[in-house]
Amino acid sequence: MDSALSILVIDENRIRASIIEQGLREAGHDHVVVIHQVSGLVRQIADIAPDVIVIDLENPNRDQLEHIFQVSRAVRRPIAMFVDTSEPGSIEAAVDAGVSAYVVDGLKKERVKAIMDMAISRFRAFSRLEGELEAARGALAARKTVDRAKGILMKSKGLSEQEAYDLLRRTAMQQSRKINEVAESLIIAAGLLEE
Amino acid sequence: MTAASRQVVAGFIPLLDAAVLIAAREGGFAEREGIGLKLVRETSWANIRDRMAVGHFDVAHMLAPMPIASTLKLTALPVPMRAAMVLGLGGNAITVSTAVAAGMANEGWDGTLDPLASGQALASHVRDRATRGQSHLKFGVVHPFSGHAYELRYWLAAAGLDPAVDVEITVVPPRIMPDALANHHLDGYCVGEPWNTVAVDAGAGRFATCKQLIWPNSPEKVLGATEAWANAHPDTLVRLIRALGQAAAWCGDPRNTAALAELLSGGEYLDCRPNECIPALTGRLRVAGDRETHVPGFFQFTGQAGAVPRREHGLWFYSQMLRWRQISYSAEDADRVAAIFDGTMCRDALGVAGPGDDAGRSDVAFFDRRRFDPAAVEDYALSF
Numbered sequence: 001m002d003s004a005l006s007i008l009v010i011d012e013n014r015i016r017a018s019i020i021e022q023g024l025r026e027a028g029h030d031h032v033v034v035i036h037q038v039s040g041l042v043r044q045i046a047d048i049a050p051d052v053i054v055i056d057l058e059n060p061n062r063d064q065l066e067h068i069f070q071v072s073r074a075v076r077r078p079i080a081m082f083v084d085t086s087e088p089g090s091i092e093a094a095v096d097a098g099v100s101a102y103v104v105d106g107l108k109k110e111r112v113k114a115i116m117d118m119a120i121s122r123f124r125a126f127s128r129l130e131g132e133l134e135a136a137r138g139a140l141a142a143r144k145t146v147d148r149a150k151g152i153l154m155k156s157k158g159l160s161e162q163e164a165y166d167l168l169r170r171t172a173m174q175q176s177r178k179i180n181e182v183a184e185s186l187i188i189a190a191g192l193l194e195e
Numbered sequence: 196m197t198a199a200s201r202q203v204v205a206g207f208i209p210l211l212d213a214a215v216l217i218a219a220r221e222g223g224f225a226e227r228e229g230i231g232l233k234l235v236r237e238t239s240w241a242n243i244r245d246r247m248a249v250g251h252f253d254v255a256h257m258l259a260p261m262p263i264a265s266t267l268k269l270t271a272l273p274v275p276m277r278a279a280m281v282l283g284l285g286g287n288a289i290t291v292s293t294a295v296a297a298g299m300a301n302e303g304w305d306g307t308l309d310p311l312a313s314g315q316a317l318a319s320h321v322r323d324r325a326t327r328g329q330s331h332l333k334f335g336v337v338h339p340f341s342g343h344a345y346e347l348r349y350w351l352a353a354a355g356l357d358p359a360v361d362v363e364i365t366v367v368p369p370r371i372m373p374d375a376l377a378n379h380h381l382d383g384y385c386v387g388e389p390w391n392t393v394a395v396d397a398g399a400g401r402f403a404t405c406k407q408l409i410w411p412n413s414p415e416k417v418l419g420a421t422e423a424w425a426n427a428h429p430d431t432l433v434r435l436i437r438a439l440g441q442a443a444a445w446c447g448d449p450r451n452t453a454a455l456a457e458l459l460s461g462g463e464y465l466d467c468r469p470n471e472c473i474p475a476l477t478g479r480l481r482v483a484g485d486r487e488t489h490v491p492g493f494f495q496f497t498g499q500a501g502a503v504p505r506r507e508h509g510l511w512f513y514s515q516m517l518r519w520r521q522i523s524y525s526a527e528d529a530d531r532v533a534a535i536f537d538g539t540m541c542r543d544a545l546g547v548a549g550p551g552d553d554a555g556r557s558d559v560a561f562f563d564r565r566r567f568d569p570a571a572v573e574d575y576a577l578s579f
Contacts, residue, residue: 060368062241066271067339067366091272092249100245 005111006031008050010038010059016126020054023122027114042068045075052112053079053102054119062100069102079104090116097123142180149183152190201431202231206243206255209236209465210369210387211475212283212416213256214455215496217464219435219442228438230431236463239368240338241271247421248272253428254435256282257419260512262535264340265419267528269521277425277534278417278504280436280541282443286415286475286494287343287406288391289350291383292376295320295332296401296483308488310404310562314354317403321361335367335375335384345515346409347385352579353563358519376400387415388475388494389467395481396471402482407493410561412501414508429540436544440498447496452476500547507559507569509536514567517576524573533569 007029011017017034024032033048038061045053045068055062069079079102090113094100097120103112146168153164168186172179203225207213216234219225225232235252237243243255244265249272262276263269291299295317300306302323304316321332336344348358358364367375369390375381377399384390394400406413418439425432446455456472459465465472474480478493495501513532516522542548559567567575 057242057245058238060238060370062239063338063368064366066241070339091245095245095249095251100241 004031005029005051005115006049007033007115008045008048008053009034010053010055010065012036012059013056016056016123019122019126020119023118024115027118029115038064041065042072042075051104051107052115054115055100055102056123057095057098057100065102093120098127099123145180145187146183149186152186156190201229201434202233203253203431203435204233204235204251206235206237206246206252208240208243208256210256210416211389211459211465211472211494212286212387213464214446214459215282215439215443216256217459218446218455219438221458222442222445224442224445225435225438228434230434230438232435232438244270245272247276247419248274253424254279254418254420257417258338258341259414259417259508260340260342260345260516261338262417262419263509263512263516263532266531266535267522269340269516275422276419277422278509278536279420279425279432280418280439281414281502281504282416282418282439284412284414284495284497284501285405285407285492286387287346287385288388288480289347289383289385289403289405290376290391290394290400291317291403292379292381292400293398295382296403298323299403306401306483306486308402308404308408308482308490310350310353310408313403314350317351318354318356321356325361331361331363332382333363333365333380335365335372335381335386337369337386338366339521340516342406342413342415342512343385343387345512345519346406348515348519349561350404350409353561373397373399389471392471392474392481395483398484401484402480402488405490405493407490408562410559412492412495414504417504433540433544436541440502440545442498443496443502444498447498449477498545502545503538503542503547504536505538506533506536507567509533510569510572511559511567514572514576517573518579524576529572
């Protein structure tokens, strides 16, 4: 029997959840439900009757989830943790990536592995994306800082934009500092002088 | 081996009894023993368990029954573990909603934390609700294998209630409990501080009783270590235990209470208000909006004999796993449990005499005056 798997994704991070959902759909899984809040978890799980649950490790409700699997009569099918049926290496990969999964008992290992591998790679991609986004925010902030410092120099010294930038760069090189650090110092100094 | 090479990574949950680990790092106790102690905050006990199993953590702040559950394969990713040291005694309380407290007052409860009195009043209230056809009361605990789960059930059962039939018990993360009580998703819970005090401050509930009155001077969290790591790094573990013993002595000194509260409340640790930590640290609890109660020894840190794991404590937790049908008895399992809570290494590291583990009669005693005989675990579990 090769019926379609029903997959539940629990993640408070909506962007990451949608990345996982998309990956699952691209892999041909049509029965994917994403929930962001875990209030009324038992009923939701009972209604959805998932074969696989994917949950992020930041979620504080994992203890509750595992308890529900153990005792709840509302959850019809017993759910065991995926990691019980997998090789040690893949458990570590999942924990490293920040994701965990639970599956119904008796589900074929290969079918779960494909889902898990996808989830792991998407979680990693998300972390990378987040890192890049953070770097981009930093770069944007740095550029704004340099622009403000240039403005201050242009006004106070009557320099052109290019001359102001060259002065900042020259100063940074002389002091072995980053240009936005010099710009920051200058903005702070200008702020102090204004007061 | 140089001092710098003794790096230890420890996982912890942001709770008051992570204090000993936090103080060991921040107070320089670990460093002075040649240990580079790195602390990693986690969001669930499941994460602690998983990251111990895959080797991210060398040791961790754990609920006392967790090393047993892991060793006996009662949870996912089971690995043999030991309880290397007791990190704190007591500290838990049972809180009921203001509505349940009112129902208990109708049954004659005067608000005392005496577990016998509050338990009887709760039992009468539960029976009263049943005759009126009202729904079951719902209680929260932090984990199925926790002191909280066993203390709550012990208290309910001693009052004549069947925890599996007369009430509903569910698992809820500590931080969420006070809100769940205020929103009527829960009618009561057993949790460590400050989550009882937070509910009282919010006007959502009041203390019904506490761990120290149910099972005096009993272990709550332990330093969990995998057998594999402990066997590979015995010298590091001994040094760590010594550092934690000194940190515990510092935490337990009343002169340091204010500094400790300040330290724990920090953003990378509990991330709370310092004055929320104070009631548990002093035992002066605001148990209800209009009432303060002093419970001596409510919550204790010690680098002395109380920090030494005891076989009979492990066996008591095992007896409760049997009692509530989480596992079936085997003599082999009982032996393994006793070994998990063997205190020899800790006693030697701390240099305390401690009570002999095999000193005959056990002093594991509860508010209902029942005694626990560690030599007859199965009989005890069946005797209730």
